[in-house]
Amino acid sequence: MIKVPDLAWLRFRAPDLDEMERFLTDFGMVRAARSEDALYMRGSDTDPWLHETRLGDPGFVGLAFQASSAEDLQAAAQMEGASASEPVSEPGGGSRVRFTDPDGYSVEVVHGRTTVEPLAVDHALPLNNGREHLRLGAAQRVPSGPARVKRLGHLVVRVADYRTSAEWYESRFGLIHSDDVYLGDPENVITAFLRCDRGDIPVDHHTLLCVGLGEPGFEHAAFEVQDFDAVMAGHDHLRDAGWTHQSGVGRHILGAHVFDYWKDPYGHILEHFTDGDLFDASEKPGLYDPATVLGVQWGAPPRS
Numbered sequence: 138m139i140k141v142p143d144l145a146w147l148r149f150r151a152p153d154l155d156e157m158e159r160f161l162t163d164f165g166m167v168r169a170a171r172s173e174d175a176l177y178m179r180g181s182d183t184d185p186w187l188h189e190t191r192l193g194d195p196g197f198v199g200l201a202f203q204a205s206s207a208e209d210l211q212a213a214a215q216m217e218g219a220s221a222s223e224p225v226s227e228p229g230g231g232s233r234v235r236f237t238d239p240d241g242y243s244v245e246v247v248h249g250r251t252t253v254e255p256l257a258v259d260h261a262l263p264l265n266n267g268r269e270h271l272r273l274g275a276a277q278r279v280p281s282g283p284a285r286v287k288r289l290g291h292l293v294v295r296v297a298d299y300r301t302s303a304e305w306y307e308s309r310f311g312l313i314h315s316d317d318v319y320l321g322d323p324e325n326v327i328t329a330f331l332r333c334d335r336g337d338i339p340v341d342h343h344t345l346l347c348v349g350l351g352e353p354g355f356e357h358a359a360f361e362v363q364d365f366d367a368v369m370a371g372h373d374h375l376r377d378a379g380w381t382h383q384s385g386v387g388r389h390i391l392g393a394h395v396f397d398y399w400k401d402p403y404g405h406i407l408e409h410f411t412d413g414d415l416f417d418a419s420e421k422p423g424l425y426d427p428a429t430v431l432g433v434q435w436g437a438p439p440r441s
């Protein structure tokens with residue numbers, strides 16, 4: 138087993154790269170590279186790209202995790218079902234090992250990518266609140282336009298069998314449980330919010346959910362943006378550009394992040410989020426029912 142520190146990228150297919158680029162630009166990503174048959178979009182952090190669209194019938198192809206070291210990548214290459222380590226031809230390069238998960242999704246592990254310069258981002262000034270006034274003598278002017286995507290945060294997929302999938306990911310990549318979710322009988326766990334194990338370094342409450350309900354398929358992917366104002370200004374930008382809203386804005390209970398869900402031109406749900414819970418490896422998992430998963434602390438509940 139290796140312990141992956143984070144996701145690296147997601148791969149999709151779509152029949153029209155122009156249309157996909159138009160949406161992803163309004164969603165807040167920036168073109169990293171484009172060829173005749175593939176589009177690579179990045180965020181404002183240092184990852185060379187986060188989202189690939191390859192020409193083809195619309196669909197989700199798979200995900201990639203980062204490896205912490207070259208040794209971890211070599212260890213991944215020794216696992217059951219792994220490819221040999223091979224060079225990555227896409228922007229940023231590096232080396233990768235390929236797998237296919239129990240539902241047929243492509244899973245890659247990558248190490249040694251070159252990072253890129255972070256993009257300058259206009260953002261709102263600090264927020265005053267009832268306890269603390271952090272902004273004095275400065276007028277708040279929230280930048281309009283797309284909510285600049287920083288990084289890839291998490292992925293949710295529906296799978297044929299939750300336990301098979303969870304076991305597959307945990308045993309290879311060291312993912313640990315933040316919260317388990319049951320349906321009816323508490324023994325009937327249908328999914329878990331899985332996070333990366335970075336020891337005493339806090340990480341996102343969840344990185345991957347494999348949901349054992351319904352037909353296997355892509356559920357949604359989430360990208361972190363700067364702050365609450367970015368979520369709201371980005372919402373207005375996507376609405377004014379005519380894209381399809383899915384649900385939000387609200388604050389989840391599990392993970393506690395402020396969320397807003399949109400559909401890409403082919404129906405894939407992408408989420409903006411900010412201000413999520415960050416846990417180190419010592420936090421023990423909870424057990425919740427679906428009403429808690431789909432509930433909100435405030436705002437419009439997610440639709441699934």
Ligand SMILES: [Fe+2]
Nearest residue numbers: 291357359408
């Ligand atoms: Fe999400």
